[in-house]
Amino acid sequence: MKQFTRLIKLLDTTNKTNEKISALSWYFSNANDNDKLWVVALFSGKKPKRAATSTELRKWASEMAGLPLWIVEESWHIAGDLAETLSKILADRQGEAFKNLEEAMDFIKSITPLSPEEKKCRITEKWLLMTADERFVFNKMILGGFRLGVSEGLLTKALAKSLNLTQDDVAVRLSGNWDPSTTSWQSLFCEQPSKASIKPYPFCLAYPLEEAPHNLGHIENWIIEYKWDGIRGQLIMNNQKVALWSRGEELITDAFPEFLTQLENKCIPDAVLDGEIIPIDNQGNPAPFHSLQPRLGRKKPSKKILSQYPVKFRAYDLIEYNGEDLRLKPLIERKNKLNNLVAQLNVNIIDVSALLRCNSWEEADELRARANEMGSEGLMVKKKESIYHTGRKKGDWYKWKIDPQTIDAVLVYAQRGHGRRANLYTDYTFALWKGEELVPFTKAYSGLTDDEIRLVDRFIRQNTLERFGPVRRVKPELVFEIAFEGIQPSKRHKAGIALRFPRIKRWRTDKKIEQADHLDTLLLKLESSMN
Template sequence: MKRFAALYAMIDQTTKTTRKVDALAEYFRTAPEDDRLWTMALFSGRRPRRAITTTRLREWAADRAGIPLWLFEESYPIVGDLAETIALVLPAPKADHADSLTDWITRLRALDDADDTARKSAVLDAWDRMEATERLVFNKLLTGGFRVGVSRKLMTRALAQATGRDEADLAHRLMGDWTPDTTTYRDLIEAPDAAAEASRPYPFCLAHGLDGAAPDSLGPNGDWYAEWKWDGIRGQVIVRAGEVFVWSRGEELMTDRFPEFAGLAGMLPDGTVLDGEILPFDGENPLPFNALQKRLGRKTVPARLLREAPVILLAYDLLEERGEDLRARALSERRARLDRLLNATPPDSPIRPSPLVAHDTWEDLARLRATSRDRRAEGLMLKRRDSAYHAGRKKGDWWKWKLDPLTMDAVMIYAQQGHGRRANLFTDFTFAVWDGNDLVPFTKAYSGLTDAEFRQITAWVRKNTLQRFGPVRQVRPEHVFEIAFEGIAPSPRHKSGVALRFPRMKRWRHDKPVQEAGTLADLKEMLAQYG
């Protein structure tokens, strides 16, 4: 545990990529194999389930620190992180330990079946034997809030440096639904495993946004394919060993949520891997994303949802055909092979090629892009015809040319302090629009402003608070912000009747009086047009 805590501190204290990679590589060379496996799991989001409520942890920490609970609760929003707050208030440890990361995680997971008395005893014992950094890491594991500033690509690079193995092979091995319970370090990193290979997806190829650049800066338009950027779930559909596997870009196995794809094992040759967008479809056109969202979080999909929102895969890339890895081949070849493959499937199959957008000039493409929302698309994807399917985000080959977001001018009515480095600032806000003479809340947003603007609004919030509701403050309705969002859908759970996708603050409208903010009628009109 000491070694892992030191690694965590090293990574947390530097922004330099080389130092992070070197620290990880040294850890992977020297740590016990069980700890290496758990470290890879933790750094890739495979955290143990939380066994203890945060309420209990706050009570136990205040008690062990000898301070009243109210003082702990007042300290928490100032620090901004529960695990760190606990580590800071606890007294110095009474003993030491030589236990590994795996030892502590094993004890932590055993608390699932323990009663409250046993849980408290185990947690206090751990706190009494750990120094401050170890306590911080342990507390993050306890609260389920363990995150670290290391991408999977960096971790894979460090593993390659430590083991001498090919980075692309390691990236492939780390994909999938493995856990430290289902594999070992040697099996995951070193040994061949036919069963795991059958279901394992490839690392996804990701695109950069054009970010205001003109597409003609990319060179001749004839060098590029254009496709619609669909508003669905990016996924890989795999047919291997007579089975079908469906993976999300977030490496979640979603096969059971999309039973429509089960028959593909009889339609596609064994050893097929497709990359595409999973979309709810009415037979001719995509349905709103909201129809697909109803499936998320479900282990099984009821028959009603299957009837109301059947899905298809609009495939835009072929990564493997009859067991041959095609990723190094040019996109033009992969696309031609994809079209041939899917043209041989039955007309009613739940898979079809995502259409290419024909264009003679960049100006033609710009005009077509403007029609994206009519097709329930977010814009266009631009892909270089000769590009390989690389792992992760490589600038130059794939670009997202998205539409400008939808916007609404709204009034800030509530504010809440942020977390981490922004714990002393108000960064989380609730916004409202007018309905007659009333302000109706319709969304929250917490990103989009500069640090200077956050400091400015924080000073204003502290002077203009009307009421407090725990960490939330009601403020005078005096400031208008332009809220940007990617989509709008009906929502009976919200007082406004609508829900926004990816809301954020585009700008602070110092120039606009509160009375000129948007209205609920404006939102309803947007809903009718784009929902």
């Protein structure tokens, strides 16, 4: 456990990639296999359930430290990190709470089902045996989150260096929903992956196209297709078995049983298709993304749900066929094989994302401007000769989205940010007019420059009307243009709607709050998108 604490401290005290890789390489060279496996799991998002709530930890730590709860909470909002705050309000102790990381993870799993009082007793006993640094790490483990700048690419780079493997090989081995409790370091990294596996490949991702498309060169060298709005996934057919994985590496086959129904009883070739699970209407055309909402989070949807909210797999790419890894083949070759395979499957639940005929970038831009008429978010622009990369590689795949929708809204609530912005109010809630009332409808956290953030922070501090814990209600005076990708109905919000990917486009210093938009404007947009 002390080794792991040292690793976290090393990672937390540098922003340099090479130093982070060196720290991880040091750990992988010195720790035992089970501890190394848990580090890989924690940094790749495979964390156990949260063992206790942040409210419980705050209360227990304040009692142990003899501090009023409000002081602990104010300290947290200033420090910006709860695990760090709770680690420092208790005195340093020298002991051995856990021999190693594996023992600590077993402890966390063992206390998860206990009552709050039993958890309190077990956790506070461990706190009394720890230094502040060890408590910080332990608290992070209990709360289930490490934000230490260890990206997936950085982790795979460090592992590749330690294991003498390629980054791509490491990424493939890490894919899927493996569990550190049932998987060994040896089987994950030292044995050849089984050909009978139904694990997904690491996804190839696109960069936003922010420059003029003419800078990409001749359009003849590129494939143009619509960008569909759904759930990115890989459909795997292996040894007459079918599996559907999301981009977040969740196995979602049970949530979409229609794929099993149509494919498992057929004589199907082994293949891995990359594509999008899209909602469709009664005519088989793409439906708005919010039509997928009733399907999400359901392990076994009812027949009624399946009937009311049908889906289709729109294939983009073919990355494995009859046991052959096609990722290093040119995209245009993979596309041709994909068309032949889907025609051979002959099922109505799978089709191919059609290529668009464009003789110039101007023609492509015209198609992009009308993409929403097709139920699309814009265009995908892919180099014909591109391979199927792991992650993002600039220069080969781009997403060229339609311009976002915008609306002018009023700032009504604010809360401090986290990390380096812990002392600034950067989390904002915005409202629109409904009659004579301002109704909150969305939150946004990004879009302002550092100078603008400081000015808004000063306004918030000088114009606070009420405080609700960490939240401040502010004088409604500032207007901001909010950009978003789409609207969907929501019963959880007072406004009755929820925005997709809201962010601040600009501060409208030229507008008074009376000029902000009305909620009816969004409701009309929603109604239009549903018709």
